[in-house]
Amino acid sequence: MRESPFLIYQSFFRTKSCLSVSLTRYAWTQLRYWTFAYFINYKFEILSSPSAIFLDVVAITALIIYVTRVALGYKQTWDRYQLLVNKTLYEKTLASGFGSVHFLLDASEQQQYKEAILAYAILLKDTNGQFLLQVTCHRNVGDDCERFLYDVFKVKVEMPVEEAMNTLVRLGLVTETPIGGRRTRLQVVPCEKAHEILKERWNSLLC
Known part of the structure; x- marks a missing residue:
């Protein structure tokens, strides 16, 4: 069964966290090898299992939707923060001596x-x-x-x-x-x- 690159990355970073060491040149080389091997394996699986394409499209679409929702949520939070700051500055201006x-x-x-x-x-x-x-x-x-x-x-x-x-x-x-x-x-x-x-x-x- 083909493993997704996300599982490979998760396994890699879990190993890194357990060992409590920073990424070395060897670790980056290993990561590139794993990624390269995954895409080669993925190319052959496309020819043997067309349904894998559909599953990957669904997964990528879900990922894009999730990232978009997160980005929009951050944007709305930022807009509310800016509105609060502007309102506070306006009230402070009115409360100043000249405004009064x-x-x-x-x-x-x-x-x-x-x-x-x-x-x-x-x-x-x-x-x-x-x-x-x-x-x-x-x-x-x-x-x-x-x-x-x-x-x-x-x-x-x-x-x-x-x-x-x-x-x-x-x-x-x-x-x-x-x-x-x-x-x-x-x-x-x-x-x-x-x-x-x-x-x-x-x-x-x-x-």
């Missing part, structure tokens, strides 16, 4: 402009299309904003309306005019004109 400051600045700016938009909408609603409103202080506008948030979202918040009003005045969307005493007249710019003002301001920043 940048995140806080972005969140603060977004909150500031959201408050300004809400205050502008409340002023438009309270003027009833006249675009003029007399108030004692900005706190009155803040109370209306807080009441709106509670009525719509059922959430009680304390809105710092002073910064929102300063933003609207700075952008030219609201005009303040003292009318004596502690009262102030607020003139709200209509939506169409507010759109033109913001568009011109944006274009001026790009120029």
Whole structure:
């Protein structure tokens, strides 16, 4: 019965392990002789037993499939490792001082402009299309904003309306005019004109 080269190699390396010696020139020569003898024997067996070809093809195909699966498994493990490393580096970047400051600045700016938009909408609603409103202080506008948030979202918040009003005045969307005493007249710019003002301001920043 013909022995496969894998059994020959296994027997050779088992002998090497038992003797606890490294491969010498003589051992390599013996291995080459065994391999050469195997292929000569294999050539004659092909002529006498065609079924041996089929068995060898099946064995080689199974070996290729096994090696492919092992290689793909290593590749998937490597990809998962790279993804984990990239995610860790990204989180460390966000957790750094600069990343934290940048995140806080972005969140603060977004909150500031959201408050300004809400205050502008409340002023438009309270003027009833006249675009003029007399108030004692900005706190009155803040109370209306807080009441709106509670009525719509059922959430009680304390809105710092002073910064929102300063933003609207700075952008030219609201005009303040003292009318004596502690009262102030607020003139709200209509939506169409507010759109033109913001568009011109944006274009001026790009120029």
